[in-house]
Amino acid sequence: MSHIPRMGIVKAAAALLLAAAGGVDAATPMTEAEFQGFLDAANSELQQKQARLGTDYGLDDVSTWGFDQATEKLQFFDEQMRLVVEADVIDAGSYSPKSISWKWAWGNESVLPALRKKAERIRELEAITGVAIFGEPMAFKIDDENMAWELAAMAAKHLGALGCYRAPSKEDGPVIFLLIMKIRKLE
DSSP: OOOOOOOSOOHHHHHHHHHHTTSOOTTSSOOHHHHHHHHHHHHHHHHHHHHHHHHHHOTTSOSEEEEETTTTEEEEEOTTOOEEEEEEEEEEEEEETTTTEEEEGGGOTTSOHHHHHHHGGGGHHHHHHOOGGGGOOSOEEOSOHHHHHHHHHHHHHHHTOSEEEEEOOSTTSOEEEEEEEEEEEOO
16 A cells, blocks of 8 residues: 655645645635644644554555445455455545646546545535635646645545545556545455
């Protein structure tokens, strides 16, 4: 399982997010300092959650994974292709290494309607933080995959996710960030 990269100071990333969004809306209760605190807490919490998922569910040791949009299930298999862990997920969004951009799942037509609907709660972060990118339906440029992890971390914190799975695709294809809402071992 891919873990959230270990991040030191994310102040520059927060400033970039705020700049991309045109700053903090004066009508929102979240200041730039509060947003920085939210971002720091989200990253720290996700790092802890990722470690627990690896320890408690062995996600670091699974051989294969599969995701079925129709059932909204993320499944992990051992070397003998036995299903060992299954999770209910919400698709947060996808990062394209090719275009260095992020697209929220709620605005992505390739995501099935039921999953898009569940992901719509992420848009609430626009009103909460005053940062417009949380309500941006189109793909938008970001710095790198670390920033994709930051966006996923904030979505995970807001939705109360247990963690996040970075679902890789083809070599230059998008990387999907799936928020784990429930998880269980099947052994």
